[in-house]
Amino acid sequence: xxxxxxxxxxxxxxxxxxxxxxxxxxxxxxxxxxxxxxxxxxxxxxxxxxxxxxxxxxxxxxxxxxxxxxxxxxxxxxxxxxxxxxxxxxxxxxxxxxxxxxxxxxxxxxxxxxxxxxxxxxxxxxxxxxxxxxxxxxxxxxxxxxxxxxxxxxxxxxxxxxxxxxxxxxxxxxxxxxxxxxxxxxxxxxxxxxxxxxxxxxxxxxxxxxxxxxxxxxxxxxxxxxxxxxxxxxxxxxxxxxxxx
Amino acid sequence: xxxxxxxxxxxxxxxxxxxxxxxxxxxxxxxxxxxxxxxxxxxxxxxxxxxxxxxxxxxxxxxxxxxxxxxxxxxxxxxxxxxxxxxxxxxxxxxxxxxxxxxxxxxxxxxxxxxxxxxxxxxxxxxxxxxxxxxxxxxxxxxxxxxxxxxxxxxxxxxxxxxxxxxxxxxxxxxxxxxxxxxxxxxxxxxxxxxxxxxxxxxxxxx
Numbered sequence: 371x372x373x374x375x376x377x378x379x380x381x382x383x384x385x386x387x388x389x390x391x392x393x394x395x396x397x398x399x400x401x402x403x404x405x406x407x408x409x410x411x412x413x414x415x416x417x418x419x420x421x422x423x424x425x426x427x428x429x430x431x432x433x434x435x436x437x438x439x440x441x442x443x444x445x446x447x448x449x450x451x452x453x454x455x456x457x458x459x460x461x462x463x464x465x466x467x468x469x470x471x472x473x474x475x476x477x478x479x480x481x482x483x484x485x486x487x488x489x490x491x492x493x494x495x496x497x498x499x500x501x502x503x504x505x506x507x508x509x510x511x512x513x514x515x516x517x518x519x520x521x522x523x524x525x526x527x528x529x530x531x532x533x534x535x536x537x538x539x540x541x542x543x544x545x546x547x548x549x550x551x552x553x554x555x556x557x558x559x560x561x562x563x564x565x566x567x568x569x570x571x572x573x574x575x576x577x578x579x580x581x582x583x584x585x586x587x588x589x590x591x592x593x594x595x596x597x598x599x600x601x602x603x604x605x606x607x608x609x610x611x612x613x614x615x
Numbered sequence: 616x617x618x619x620x621x622x623x624x625x626x627x628x629x630x631x632x633x634x635x636x637x638x639x640x641x642x643x644x645x646x647x648x649x650x651x652x653x654x655x656x657x658x659x660x661x662x663x664x665x666x667x668x669x670x671x672x673x674x675x676x677x678x679x680x681x682x683x684x685x686x687x688x689x690x691x692x693x694x695x696x697x698x699x700x701x702x703x704x705x706x707x708x709x710x711x712x713x714x715x716x717x718x719x720x721x722x723x724x725x726x727x728x729x730x731x732x733x734x735x736x737x738x739x740x741x742x743x744x745x746x747x748x749x750x751x752x753x754x755x756x757x758x759x760x761x762x763x764x765x766x767x768x769x770x771x772x773x774x775x776x777x778x779x780x781x782x783x784x785x786x787x788x789x790x791x792x793x794x795x796x797x798x799x800x801x802x803x804x805x806x807x808x809x810x811x812x813x814x815x816x817x818x819x820x821x822x
């Protein structure tokens with residue numbers, strides 16, 4: 371029997387806006403243990419009368435950072451836990467968490483590649499942990515990130531992603547903006563489709579290791595598109611979010 | 616100790632769960648009216664003319680049905696509450712399917728069989744004690760909410776074991792294998808609880 375994943379009281383040490391709707395919450399953990407890139411934590415809120423709500427949020431930071439984690443949390447308008455994080459929680463507050471959780475949507479250098487990461491919206495969070503893990507360990511696995519956002523203002527980690535692609539370090543990032551493209555935009559401007567996925571596979575070969583995270587429809591489309599292009603289903607790992615509030 | 620912690624300024628949004636609904640909500644779960652999709656990989660699309668369902672393992676003679684034969688088995692409507700380990704619960708979901716009891720009537724089970732491995736297209740497996748799938752507790756469903764079960768939700772057919780977390784309700788199920796010794800399935804090998812009773816909040820290994 372594995373040792374239980376105990377609840378612990380984490381301290382909020384930083385809150386950083388990534389976009390209008392997504393913030394990074396840095397939590398310091400008294401019982402930190404190394405996670406695997408792609409994993410998540412459960413968060414539990416308790417009201418005065420004992421009422422509780424739990425949700426899961428992906429870790430954005432790499433496992434190499436000792437003692438603390440970054441959770442990327444999107445504010446869901448009619449949600450219960452994410453509005454508390456955005457509207458109430460402040461630096462220095464305590465919050466109950468337990469984790470890390472999830473053993474399949476994970477990557478570490480030993481799992482190899484080449485890597486194709488496909489993100490929709492805040493689904494980029496666990497994929498960012500994978501990219502950061504690759505950087506932190508000095509791994510050279512070729513990696514391509516295809517990142518779908520509605521508009522340029524909703525792109526998370528934009529500067530960091532730009533820095534990652536500099537030079538010949540084997541990282542490629544392609545953006546698609548599905549609703550609105552700024553003047554002079556030279557990325558894609560439509561939903562993920564077959565030709566776009568074909569572009570992504572160019573240079574990665576026929577057998578990439580694929581991680582897709584985003585809203586259900588995007589994940590379905592990208593996974594089906596890639597299997598249509600001959601990628602083996604066993605090489606495709608998915609994480610879908612519907613209404614995680 | 617952690618149980619006494621109160622989140623500063625947290626009230627919660629409870630309007631979704633009123634009266635009777637509240638008592639049907641397992642601990643740590645919230646009500647949803649949507650039907651979220653969660654799967655570890657791509658959705659397989661299984662043509663009906665190549666679909667089959669098998670009961671094998673510790674049985675005297677394995678049995679298989681094709682789609683047409685399976686559709687001819689006695690089925691019924693089931694109205695059940697379902698809970699996913701990712702925290703959502705959906706009340707009064709309506710399915711059509713064949714009771715596992717009905718399926719097991721077609722085989723002679725070896726007395727040493729104590730567990731069931733449900734196995735699916737794509738290699739997914741989940742393990743269940745035999746006592747969790749008999750006596751009207753589990754069924755193989757092929758219709759949901761008045762229509763054919765959609766592939767993202769496990770169609771053409773999925774196992775439904777409503778009294779356990781929903782990862783036990785294997786999508787795209789191809790068969791049940793009866794075994795003597797318990798063997799952890801896909802999620803059970805990856806940190807999730809071996810049995811997964813939502814009322815005991817058995818989410819993760821060690822809970």
